Amino acid sequence: MKIVYPKEEACMACRLCEVACITEHSKSKDTLKAYKKENPTPLSRTLVEEIFPGLSVSVMCRHCSDAPCIEACFTSAMHRKPDGRVIVNEPKCVGCWMCIMACPFGVIKRNQYIGEGQGARGKGQEIKIKLSSKCDLCPDRSIPACVEACPNKALAHEER
Amino acid sequence: MKYLIIGNSAAAVGAVEAIRRNDKGNPITIISDEPHHVYSRPLISYLLAGHTKEDKMYYRDENFYKENNVETVFNKRVTGVDTKKKQVILEDKKKIDYDKLLIATGGTPFVPPIKGKDRKNVYTFTKWSDAEEIIKISKKVQKVVVIGAGMIGLKAIEGLNAIGIDVTVVELAPEVLSRALDKDASRIVQRKMEEAGVEVITNNEVVEITGKGNVATGVVLRDKKKIKCDLVIVAIGVIPNTGFIKESGIKINRGIVVDERMETNIKGVYAAGDVVEALNMLTNEKMPIPIWPLAYRQGSIAGDNMSGGTLVYKGGFPMNSIEFPGAPTISLGIIDPRGEGYESLIKNDAKNGNYKRIIIKNERLVGAILVGDDVDRAGILTGLIKEQKPVTAFKDKLLDRNFGFVHMPREHRREKLEKAI
Numbered sequence: 001m002k003i004v005y006p007k008e009e010a011c012m013a014c015r016l017c018e019v020a021c022i023t024e025h026s027k028s029k030d031t032l033k034a035y036k037k038e039n040p041t042p043l044s045r046t047l048v049e050e051i052f053p054g055l056s057v058s059v060m061c062r063h064c065s066d067a068p069c070i071e072a073c074f075t076s077a078m079h080r081k082p083d084g085r086v087i088v089n090e091p092k093c094v095g096c097w098m099c100i101m102a103c104p105f106g107v108i109k110r111n112q113y114i115g116e117g118q119g120a121r122g123k124g125q126e127i128k129i130k131l132s133s134k135c136d137l138c139p140d141r142s143i144p145a146c147v148e149a150c151p152n153k154a155l156a157h158e159e160r
Numbered sequence: 161m162k163y164l165i166i167g168n169s170a171a172a173v174g175a176v177e178a179i180r181r182n183d184k185g186n187p188i189t190i191i192s193d194e195p196h197h198v199y200s201r202p203l204i205s206y207l208l209a210g211h212t213k214e215d216k217m218y219y220r221d222e223n224f225y226k227e228n229n230v231e232t233v234f235n236k237r238v239t240g241v242d243t244k245k246k247q248v249i250l251e252d253k254k255k256i257d258y259d260k261l262l263i264a265t266g267g268t269p270f271v272p273p274i275k276g277k278d279r280k281n282v283y284t285f286t287k288w289s290d291a292e293e294i295i296k297i298s299k300k301v302q303k304v305v306v307i308g309a310g311m312i313g314l315k316a317i318e319g320l321n322a323i324g325i326d327v328t329v330v331e332l333a334p335e336v337l338s339r340a341l342d343k344d345a346s347r348i349v350q351r352k353m354e355e356a357g358v359e360v361i362t363n364n365e366v367v368e369i370t371g372k373g374n375v376a377t378g379v380v381l382r383d384k385k386k387i388k389c390d391l392v393i394v395a396i397g398v399i400p401n402t403g404f405i406k407e408s409g410i411k412i413n414r415g416i417v418v419d420e421r422m423e424t425n426i427k428g429v430y431a432a433g434d435v436v437e438a439l440n441m442l443t444n445e446k447m448p449i450p451i452w453p454l455a456y457r458q459g460s461i462a463g464d465n466m467s468g469g470t471l472v473y474k475g476g477f478p479m480n481s482i483e484f485p486g487a488p489t490i491s492l493g494i495i496d497p498r499g500e501g502y503e504s505l506i507k508n509d510a511k512n513g514n515y516k517r518i519i520i521k522n523e524r525l526v527g528a529i530l531v532g533d534d535v536d537r538a539g540i541l542t543g544l545i546k547e548q549k550p551v552t553a554f555k556d557k558l559l560d561r562n563f564g565f566v567h568m569p570r571e572h573r574r575e576k577l578e579k580a581i
């Protein structure tokens with residue numbers, strides 16, 4: 001299947017992939033609003049690793065064919081779509097971080113915020129929501145946002 | 161060909177899904193002594209806390225059995241296996257035939273012979289019904305004594321704490337989570353527990369559960385201290401649930417003994433999950449490692465071999481992710497190195513609730529303990545432990561919060577990031 005592959009020679013650590021990812025996974029799809037106004041603050045599902053100067057690479061989910069995160073997930077929130085993508089079913093996720101422990105790429109993020117939930121004290125209570133977030137390959141787009149945003153073709157959306 | 165599975169949890173689902181990859185047609189029967197559609201045991205503490213709801217307890221959706229052509233026999237306990245006649249015997253004496261059998265009966269809570277342990281409001285905490293009963297009476301409960309501060313004890317405490325019930329935990333070891341963490345890491349977790357109002361008593365044990373008639377009203381500790389309570393939860397640990405096969409000829413050591421195809425000493429009888437002792441790839445010993453991911457994997461390997469496949473189990477190692485609110489912890493592999501040749505790298509920032517310890521042997525990563533924000537990329541370490549390749553080239557970077565692929569040799573990084581996995 002087509003996933004996003006990084007090319008470190010072409011990466012200059014500008015982090016526009018992270019900005020694009022945050023915007024794409026925001027409610028407003030507006031970069032500034034996503035950064036400044038939204039609760040929860042959307043998280044980037046790709047991470048630019050860097051040793052300054054000279055070495056950087058953007059790392060995100062590999063959608064592994066034998067995915068350790070799926071096996072580790074006891075809620076079945078982490079699951080595979082028929083098209084091959086590994087996706088978090090967010091309402092099912094309880095934020096136990098088993099997937100974070102299992103993912104050999106370290107690309108699943110702890111997403112934690114105060115929001116309205118159904119805590120023990122009843123509906124509509126402000127509680128701490130915990131869930132895992134990761135690359136979903138931008139289901140609403142033909143080319144993932146990070147790939148499109150990269151000014152230097154350091155990310156490729158292809159099948160290998 | 162008739163497949164029969166005793167148990168209806170992680171290992172059973174792994175087996176069903178593997179069998180159906182190889183064999184779409186032959187019937188599968190699942191027997192369970194619980195009444196539920198397959199659900200997730202680790203979720204019971206979230207249910208107790210109110211952090212998940214009944215409809216989210218299920219591990220597979222409601223069509224699972226139908227889609228996989230599985231017949232279910234629920235609410236029936238298996239009391240014996242006749243491996244000569246290839247029959248499983250139920251509590252009502254009914255017999256069910258099989259050609260291939262999988263024993264996936266998991267663990268059963270260990271309750272030591274404490275005086276008063278049979279009183280009515282003394283619970284264990286491993287099943288949906290345990291959580292349900294505790295929830296039902298929780299409005300009338302003000303104070304609970306939890307015996308054992310291991311993984312399951314902590315989960316119970318977290319659930320009780322979330323709904324405002326006062327908890328005292330009594331632990332025999334000097335620290336909480338002593339099987340998953342080291343002293344310094346445990347201290348951080350214990351502090352968070354105490355900040356949340358939990359009373360933690362270590363280096364002590366409950367010698368008697370006292371009460372009026374059938375009802376427990378308190379406990380007595382080894383040092384004679386008395387604690388009043390409305391409920392006791394015994395959470396000392398789980399042991400492989402093998403009682404019903406004692407006479408079957410199936411070999412049991414610490415758990416059911418299996419080969420790398422998850423087959424027991426009796427041909428056609430397989431076992432997987434918390435009930436077995438399987439290979440710990442780091443110590444080369446066979447031992448029960450009662451965690452969800454390994455139960456699923458072993459079930460899957462058993463199912464594959466039952467239906468003509470040839471997958472083998474390459475071993476696993478203990479790992480767990482446990483969060484007491486404010487203190488997420490991840491523990492991987494060997495965390496209490498004994499003997500020669502181990503090296504530990506440690507970064508202790510207890511003040512801010514962060515701790516990271518890396519354990520190396522023969523240039524290979526064999527264990528790690530992470531508390532606080534250091535859990536974030538823990539999986540990279542899990543991957544390195546699984547691979548058992550030398551880490552010497554980037555050893556000095558392993559403790560960094562942002563340790564990652566850029567610190568690894570270029571070839572290794574490209575192999576990982578630029579190829580399909």
Ligand SMILES: Cc1cc2nc3c(=O)[nH]c(=O)nc-3n(C[C@H](O)[C@H](O)[C@H](O)COP(=O)(O)OP(=O)(O)OC[C@H]3O[C@@H](n4cnc5c(N)ncnc54)[C@H](O)[C@@H]3O)c2cc1C
Nearest residue numbers: 167168169170171193202238265266286433434450451452
């Ligand atoms: C509170 C709690 C929290 C946990 N948290 C985590 C966690 O965070 N991460 C993690 O990795 N693991 C966790 N675990 C462990 C995890 O739940 C187990 O490793 C996993 O459930 C093992 O699956 P299994 O299929 O081997 O057996 P089990 O889940 O134990 O299931 C056994 C099945 O066999 C059936 N059965 C047993 N005996 C009989 C009989 N005689 N007749 C008929 N049916 C029988 C039972 O009804 C059940 O369906 C937790 C466990 C508990 C209790």
